[in-house]
Amino acid sequence: MLDQLIRDALDSGYAEAAARAQAEQVRRPDWKRRRWGGLWAVALVLAVLGFEVVAVVIEQRQDEPAAAAARSALVERIADATSTYDELHAELSQLRAEVEAIRTSVLEAAGTGQTLVDQLAALGVATGTVAVTGPGVEVVLDDAAEGDVPDDIDQELTRVLDRDLQLTVNGLWAAGAEAVAVNGQRLTSLSAIRSAGDAILVNYRPLTRPYIIEAIGNPSTMSVDFADGEAGRTLRTLQQTYGIRFEVEDVEDLELAAAVVGQLDYVDLEDDS
Amino acid sequence: MIAALGLLVGIVVGVLVQPSVPESLQPYLPIAVVAALDAVFGALRAILDGVFSDRVFVVSFVSNVLVAALIVFLGDQLGVGAQLSTGVIVVLTVRIFANAAAIRRRLFKA
Numbered sequence: 187m188l189d190q191l192i193r194d195a196l197d198s199g200y201a202e203a204a205a206r207a208q209a210e211q212v213r214r215p216d217w218k219r220r221r222w223g224g225l226w227a228v229a230l231v232l233a234v235l236g237f238e239v240v241a242v243v244i245e246q247r248q249d250e251p252a253a254a255a256a257r258s259a260l261v262e263r264i265a266d267a268t269s270t271y272d273e274l275h276a277e278l279s280q281l282r283a284e285v286e287a288i289r290t291s292v293l294e295a296a297g298t299g300q301t302l303v304d305q306l307a308a309l310g311v312a313t314g315t316v317a318v319t320g321p322g323v324e325v326v327l328d329d330a331a332e333g334d335v336p337d338d339i340d341q342e343l344t345r346v347l348d349r350d351l352q353l354t355v356n357g358l359w360a361a362g363a364e365a366v367a368v369n370g371q372r373l374t375s376l377s378a379i380r381s382a383g384d385a386i387l388v389n390y391r392p393l394t395r396p397y398i399i400e401a402i403g404n405p406s407t408m409s410v411d412f413a414d415g416e417a418g419r420t421l422r423t424l425q426q427t428y429g430i431r432f433e434v435e436d437v438e439d440l441e442l443a444a445a446v447v448g449q450l451d452y453v454d455l456e457d458d459s
Numbered sequence: 460m461i462a463a464l465g466l467l468v469g470i471v472v473g474v475l476v477q478p479s480v481p482e483s484l485q486p487y488l489p490i491a492v493v494a495a496l497d498a499v500f501g502a503l504r505a506i507l508d509g510v511f512s513d514r515v516f517v518v519s520f521v522s523n524v525l526v527a528a529l530i531v532f533l534g535d536q537l538g539v540g541a542q543l544s545t546g547v548i549v550v551l552t553v554r555i556f557a558n559a560a561a562i563r564r565r566l567f568k569a
Contacts, residue, residue: 200501200505200508200512201510203510203514203515204509204510204512224512224513224517225461225513226461227514228461228502228513228516229461229465229468230465231465231516231517231520231521232463232465232466232469232499233465233466233468233469233472234469234495235466235469235495235496235499235520236465236468236469236470236472236473237469237470237472237473237478238469238488238491238495239470240469240474240478241473241478241479241488242488244473244477244478244479245479245480245488248479
C-alpha cells in the first residue's frame, strides 16, 4: 500500500490534463486568456492556504496561555486550600491547648488527678501530641547546588527524595531520638513521609527545601551514633555521588511543636487490658 | 510569480487580521492545511514535470481540503476522530515526502 502511495504521489489528473491540453491546444485560440484566469485562481488558492496556516498557528499560540492560566488557577486554589488548612490547624491547636488546660485543672482538683496528669503528659510526649523541648541534633538536607554535579548523572537523583528523608528519620530514631520533627512537622505514630509528584509530604503537608530534621535525644551520643549508623553512611555516599547537601549539628535547646492527630474512629482498646 | 505573491498576500493578511478560528472548525483546519500542502507539493512537482495545470491544481486543492475535513468530521461522529486524523496525516505526509523527493531529484539530480 505504501509503495502504491509513493508511486502515485503525483495526482494522475495532471498527466491526463496535460494530454488533454496538448490535444486541445491546437483548436483553442483563447488559451492565453484562460491561462491568466487560471493563474489568478492558483494565486487565490495559495492565498487561502497562507491565511489558513496563519490562522492555525495563531490558534495554537493562543492555546498555550490558556493552559498556563489553568495551571495558575490550580496553583491559586492549592494555596487557598493550604492557607485555610493552616488557619483551621492553628485554631485546632489552640482549642486542644484549652482542653488540655481545663483537663489538667479538673484532674488536679480531684484527689488522684496528679498521677493521671503526669501519665497524660508522658503519653503526649511519646505520641507527639504535646510540644516538647530538649537538647538534640539538627540535620539539614538540601538538593545539590546547581552545577555541583556532572551532567551525566540523573538530575532527578540530585534532589532530596522522600526515601532520603525516611532514611534520615529512621537513623535518628535508631540513634536514640525521643521526638522528631521535619520542617516543624512533628512525627507521630500516624505520620508518613512520602512524595506526591515533586513534593515531599509529611503529615500530609507539602514541604519545601531545605529539609530541617530536628530530633531530641541524648546530646552526647546521638549525633555520633547517627553519623556512624547506616543512615549517616548512606547520606555521605549521596553527598559524594549526587551532591546532596547534608549537615548534622548539635543543638542545645530544640523546641518541637505538637502534632495534631485527627480523631481515630476505628481503633479500640482491648477489653482485657 | 503571481502564485508566490498570492501566498505572501495570504500570510500578510492573516498576520494583519489575526483571524480566530471558529470553535466548530477547529478540529478540521489543521488537517485541511496538511491536505492543502499535499496539493501544493503535487503542483510543484507537476510544474517541474512540465504537466502543471491550474485547473487540476485548484480542483485538487479544494477537494483535498474538503475530503480531509469530511473524513475528520465523519471520524468525530463515529468516535474515531483521533485515529482517522492520524491516518489522514500519515497518508498525506507520505505523499508530501514522495513528491518532495521527486522535486529534489529533479532539481539537484540527487
